[in-house]
Amino acid sequence: MTDIPIKMSREHLATCVIAYPVSKAFATPLSNTEKILRSFSDVRVITGTIEDARVETDLSGVRTYGVQHKTTTNVFVWILRYLLLEVRISLIMAKVAQKADVCIFFMEGGALLPVLIAKVLGKKTIRVVPSSILKETAKSHKIKRVALLPLICLQTIAYALSDMIVLYSPDLIKEWGLEKHKNKICIAHEHFLDFDTLKIRKEYKKRDNFVGYIGRLDEEKGALNFVRAIPEIMKEKDDLEFIIGGDGWLRDEIEKYIRKENLGDKVKLTGWIPHGEIPDYLNTLKLVVLPSYTEGLPNLMLEAMAYGTPVLATPVGSIQDVIKDGETGFIMQDNSPECIAENVVRALDHPDMECVMGRAEALVAQTFTYKAATERYKEIIGDI
Structure with missing residues (x-):
């Protein structure tokens, strides 16, 4: 140094x-x-x-x-x-x-x-x-x-x-x-993170089958790629529902795609989520997807891990310093719709999700x- x-x-x-x-x-x-x-x-x-x-x-x-x-x-x-x-x-x-x-x-x-x-x-x-x-x-x-x-x-x-x-x-x-x-x-x-306030509010097993994206609806965040992956995910897991929280340049295009593919009953667009309300969503989801092209160190990833919500992300920025595939979360090779869909299914089918969540929570509590x-x-x- x-x-x-x-x-x-x-x-x-x-x-x-x-x-x-x-x-x-x-x-x-x-x-x-x-x-x-x-x-x-x-x-x-x-x-x-x-x-x-x-x-x-x-x-x-x-x-x-x-x-x-x-x-x-x-x-x-x-x-x-x-x-x-x-x-x-x-x-x-x-x-x-x-x-x-x-x-x-x-x-x-x-x-x-x-x-x-x-x-x-x-x-x-x-x-x-x-x-x-x-x-x-x-x-x-x-x-x-x-x-x-x-x-x-x-x-x-x-x-x-x-x-x-x-x-x-x-x-x-x-x-x-x-x-x-x-x-x-x-x-x-x-x-x-403020670990006095970051408490798991809803046990993972009691959560409904929601998969979510929270962030800017911009090209570099891969938001549209995630939406385009939903039809492929539904072929394997038709009991899932999806939450997309955020706003940005791609919102209109995302809304058009949802209408075109008749996904309105399965996908909820919340608009921008104030930071104080993010815990409510993270305690609802069974998986958070971060399909970014470029990142630094996303705070949402750390908060999700603290709330016991598994994270699936691309290997960009500092993400791989925190997420080890199958140990503290899940890494996908790229953010193509096909790769996102394949890895969402893989993550949700992981046989020992409780251990993944436990290791992730312990890591952020010790490090951040x-x-x-x-x-x-x-x-x-x-x-x-």
Whole structure:
């Protein structure tokens, strides 16, 4: 691990977190990061929020500076707005970051101008990369990599200027093309669960035969692939019903497919599920499916495991660090509808599901604690 020599007392350390754009799915990781940093430093947060996103970010008691960011389906307009957001946040940073010892960039994209501001101010910079914005944007908008060339250039320079890059898993170094920065990459996560409130509310055997997907209805999440797998699953298990919780660009297409295949009696679309209601759904399901093309470390996976709900996921991001096939969950080779269908049936037919659930619950209870996450971030920032 690369050491950052910050010789500050615990009482006087100040951190500035720059995070954008904050979507609904981004809210929990950002809140967790703030709570971790607040335990040993004075925290300021500069965040670009997506307009009308109903983001449930808990930043109470923290000095927060927000900048509105309008989303769009036009990727070129999106890039222009993203660059404008960098300028607006940089202007705030020029004032706010002067009082910080460390600037922590909690984001996926370029953020070159804010990093330059931090460098001019003489601040140490840490970049936490929760997911690959280039992969996600390309998938969501179905565009070629060349269209993202401006962001790729910004991101490459910003990585080079950062003092440290934080990833969720060593596997992400190659997956996200960060091999040239290996000497300043360290592995950590801001994920922790409140095990005082995470209690199994309904025993697995007493649950109805529901299989579910909860997340954004976007291309990179494989949501449509999951819906297209349902007819194949029904051929093997016609007693199943399906819950799809989320919202996104693909909602209309998913609704059309459900009507076309006459699946209305078997599939329920809930819309976006507020984070506080997710436990109700996880305690209903017999299997959660995460068919993503790209991931960081999905919080939903950890919560499902804590609630005794088996998880079937693709082998991307940090997922295989947590899920071992047949031991703590189930891994499928890819997210094609055929592969999803085959593995949903395989998982539900597992002869010792209680043991899989028990090992999964024990793993997250031991690994994803507030104490462990806080100690790791203290290590990263240095001797406080």
